[in-house]
Amino acid sequence: MRRPRRGRPLSDISVFLKRWGAVLALVLLILFNLAFTPHFATTQTLAINLTQVAVVMVVGVGMTLVIATGGIDLSVGSLMAIAGALSPMIFTGQLFPVPNLYVGIALGIVLPVMVAGMFGYFNGWLITRFSIQPIIATLVLFIAGRGIAQVWTNGDLQVFKVPEFQQIAIGRLLGVPFQVWIMAVIVIAATWTLRKTVFGRQVLAIGGNEAAARLAGVPVARVKTIVYVVSGVCSGIAGLIVIAMNSAADANLIGLGIELDAIAAVAVGGTLLTGGRATILGTLIGALIIQLVRYTLLANGVPDSAALIVKAGLIILAVWLQRQDRA
Template identity: 75%
Template sequence: MAEALRLRAPAPRTEALGLLRRYGAVTALALLVLFNLAFTPNFATLQTLNVNLTQVCTIVIVAVGMTLVIATGGIDLSVGSLMAIAGALAPLIFLGKLLPLPHPLVGIALAFVIPILVSGAFGWFNGWLITRFRIQPIVGTLVLFIAGRGIAQVLTNGNLQVFKVPEFQFIGLGRMLGIPFQAILMLVIVGLATWALRRTVFGREILAVGGNERAARLSGIPVGRVKRRVYLISGLCAGLAGLIVIAINSAADANLIGLGMELDAIAAVAVGGTLLTGGSATVLGTLLGALIIQLVRYTLLANGVPDAAALVVKAGIIVLAVWLQRQGRA
């Protein structure tokens, strides 16, 4: 009996890997903060906090949608291009270039709604392609990864759109009770996604589809509908992030909006502990992962390390996160 219990007991190495997977992101973030407090000048200032928070919010918003997609066993390469479409479309609306407006506030209201809905529709199209033709998600979303930025460039004729519209730019530059409004949006989205995954039937369906699609289908879960919905949500998140980016920059450049965002979002999900093979999801982990990636980049730049080196370090962090996932599963 004692021998059987010893055989069932987890090995110390397995326990250590499990703890590292569970608490590794929190530990890494804490170590980064302590390092910066000790060695980075002016780290413990509101200005530094604001800079890092501003740069991480859009990554987190996009990464939340990416978390849901990856939880179903998929991937979304189109989020950066969908950001570009939303960012290109919004100024055309509130500047009255698409149609005459009865009042400027009408254009601003429409500029908040229409681009996000359009991005969501393109996200749904991704899900439709994948489920209708049963193609791999990386191939299905590659279509809009390529064509989406082209659509944004066609909308603007490749021109930079400069504007100064405080009512619209509140989404990226405004504050409520001293807190950046985009940070409030980020926390609301993180909270809603966490609640949905833990407390709703839809959340359980997402994890079931990613864990074993065939079993989920046999148990009566509408697999196709679940996948189309998560890609729709990913598109909506990308559209919102695109509006925040152009609001901060006071300009929309279809060539640059969301460039490389798909990689940052996937990295945040991986570092946060969500399995890239599907079947699990931790939105709070994704938030931590995005904070770690941003803080690593800030730490290196603040200490005189070139941005190119920061990209290499980011790649190393992703490799480490994937290795830990594989060891934890084993």
Template identity: 70%
Template sequence: MADASIARPAAPARTSDGLGQLLARHGALVGLVLLVLFNLAFTPNFVSWQTLNVNLTQVAAIVIVAVGMTLVIATGGIDLSVGSLMAISGALAPLILLGQILPMPHPLLAVALAFVLPVLVAGAFGWFNGFLITRYRIQPIVATLVLFIAGRGIAQVVTNGNLQVFRNPEFQVIGLGRLFGIPVQVILMLILVAGAAWMLRRTLFGRQILAVGGNEQAARLAGIPVASVKRRVYLISGLCAGLAGLVVIAINSASDANLIGLGMELDAIAAVAVGGTLLAGGRASITGTLLGALIIQLVRYTLLANGVPDSAALVAKAGLIVLAVWLQQGRKST
């Protein structure tokens, strides 16, 4: 009887089920291809280096933040503070460059510290988020809401609410520089995506992240240091936000604590959701997050290029998130 049951041919899958599984697993890639095909057919001057450059440079900061957000969501958490941490990082760097914190004996030392210290400070705040969540059992949405509110206030206090204008070519290479014609920020984005994807798939820490998000209690019983894993992913999220803050101010040659990173937490979460990472945790795709961010950016570009108001992009973004969640439900049921 056992042999007969093994030999029995499986019932043919319905075409609709196969299509649903395809969309659930590769929906981001399919969506991106369809958007590109639409623009090739209907958007003037879509095939140009300028168009590619505009879309990649505008999406780079979102992807950098979304990489850290992907790891946080993979553990079953959320990080609402990333926009405010961008503001803190972006507020500190000009103060260092202009010597308003400490006088610097050499300009290159100021540039080096402006690259390193703001990112480390943002990472420390990210670790603080993880500490609140693991030490005091505070829900991630509540714990990160603290810095979502207070973080931007900290940035405004540090700068006295003033716009900080600076010009430093050595520092601004992170936002305006090019290597072999490719924007440096895009290169940083791709390196970060590749490194995070490798870490998630090939390292013990990556497997621990997915285990914690899949079943925290089982992970704890299996000997995984759950608290340590969560603190590290929030630390990484903070570091990513700090780096993105530097990219943004380098592009603008100015830092405004009121505007840097404003709404970035929503863009990052949207990119993660559209990219196929389960919002409940336990399954994640860094490359999917990259595709999700590209889709969101390309939808906005497509609407603007075809004469649709920018406000419609917000509605389209909301629709994409709803579609992504619906596809995730189908994926969990397969």
């Protein structure tokens, strides 16, 4: 008689970690801070962490959709700089006269986000029209985009005091910062789109097998272009949140390095970096983990640079688990 095959404990552990590892890590971080970090269980600490997560997550939503198609977007930080630099120039009347402050604020919100979306369209156009690798195509604006913002502002810091605009970051609804509400709306909309719409299924089909998707009639070029436009729009919104938080726009610093945090959040959250599978809620969990890692280290006297090492380790672990899933 053949002996029954024994279980594969290491394989079972890897499957468990793949499915629940991010949630487990988040729970452990919360429990550790509750036990050892003073003042962690306060509404102020919660608000601080959520406001920091909001910016990364808004960018992370667009990045998730891009990566789901098998792409990448390195230009998100530069598009944040473009939108953040352009907005004060509009609502302060530097570019063109505005009839009143409220019209200026409305234009200062809508137009920069549209411009960021147009640059996202440019990324998608390069990728679909000329078959340029996404990492190369978006590298163009990664380099040039911040330069554009610096040229517009002459590299100067734009300081402003416009409480009506700053409500984007400092305002509260039901005790929750507005930027967290903005993040929540974007997360819910993106989750619904990815799970319940034809467009969401097309995004995943392209990432899973682009050639097969094309043969099945999926408009690959159009869908890819749209996800880069969405990524640009999300970057523009994030740029406005940042300048509203700081009451100033600095084209040299807005969004600097955020593409790494967004990619890390996507990877840690369980979205396949090769495309074909994506989870917006997973990206939210990944963003929360990255923020809590940084907060935990700082609160316990560890230099911020250590968070970069931990972040790199999390990405390596996420990629390893993905490889185990495909093995």
